[in-house]
Amino acid sequence: MARYITMRLLSVVPILFLVSIFTFALITFVPGDKALAIAGVTASPEDIARIRTQYHLDQPVYVQYWYWLEGVLHFDLGDSRYNGQSVAGQIETRLPVTLSLVILASVIALAFGVVLGLIAGIRRRRAVDNVTNIASGVLLALPSFVVALVLLLVLGVRLGWLPILGYTNFADSPWDWLQHMIMPALALAGHIGAIVYRQLRASVGDTLGARFVTAAWARGGSPRGVVGKHVLRNASGPALTSFGVQIAYVIGGTVIVEQIFSVPGMGPYLLAAIKGNDLPVIQGGILTFVLCQAVFAMLVDITHGFLNPKLRVAS
Structure with a gap:
């Protein structure tokens, strides 16, 4: 039975990996300047530059994905763009x-x-x-x-x-x-x-x-x-x-x-x-x-x- 449970656990890993790729790819569907779309149309140039640096949007896609995945593995899902609260903290509550x-x-x-x-x-x-x-x-x-x-x-x-x-x-x-x-x-x-x-x-x-x-x-x-x-x-x-x-x-x-x-x-x-x-x-x-x-x-x-x-x- 232990081997059966281990096989079931291992079968979940590739599914989560594929889902992480799809979830990260959501940011590529944002039209136009992604940093501007995330920060909002009323954001200042400084805020846009901060968002671009925070999400590593000035680097290749695979580098962006690695940084994002590293944050997810450390339970860091970023902050909400509206209230600035931690997404992981809100999910932990809800x-x-x-x-x-x-x-x-x-x-x-x-x-x-x-x-x-x-x-x-x-x-x-x-x-x-x-x-x-x-x-x-x-x-x-x-x-x-x-x-x-x-x-x-x-x-x-x-x-x-x-x-x-x-x-x-x-x-x-x-x-x-x-x-x-x-x-x-x-x-x-x-x-x-x-x-x-x-x-x-x-x-x-x-x-x-x-x-x-x-x-x-x-x-x-x-x-x-x-x-x-x-x-x-x-x-x-x-x-x-x-x-x-x-x-x-x-x-x-x-x-x-x-x-x-x-x-x-x-x-x-x-x-x-x-x-x-x-x-x-x-x-x-x-x-x-x-x-x-x-x-x-x-x-x-x-x-x-x-x-x-x-x-x-x-x-």
Whole structure:
């Protein structure tokens, strides 16, 4: 298992390297004088000269990339062009908020997707199967921001069950934190939960007819033992793989959902940077999101390896 984890860790390195090249190349897409575009049209000649020196724009591209990469490896992502604050410092403050939202949404998606997928896979063409199929189809068709607006209108405005806007730190009050985060998490969990449900439903239906499941029943296995140990464990592979791929959807969806619910995470910070052409913040945000996606995907791969010994042997 240690070798399998090592291989997964090493596979992330080239991905991050390619992403770093793409992220750095964003500065080459800036039209005209790059130092003037970064400093702003109202900047003085001294400010433009300082920006040109700070970003090494007077040197070859590969030298610029090396200096930039060296800064990234030392957690120096530059300063915001608007408020002059450290980008790394702002990300350090806002990233835990976004990660907590992603984790809560993932837990909700897995809980509902696995439970309903298992029930629907066992009870094919029953009432619960038909209802969950329709519900999953609706969730797959609706973007997360549309679900967020519906939840905001129904649970927040009409029923008044949950607070509409704002955020409370988990350390200050876990209950208040959950009340503020449950609607954004549900908005993000709908799409990925529907995918997990459909994948697991199909896999459970196929696994129930396998010979090893029939043999388990013949040996007098209990329903809980056969379904939990044999059916669910062997059918969870495709669903878990789809979950790992869809984590990128959840992380990307936080940008809009956090803005809707006024959650002070990476979303509002990155949207403001895009509107204001704040290149250091955009670069830092892209790197952070890709790194989070790579880490989550790696954790899913490792979990898949625990569940499926064939993957460990193949690696």
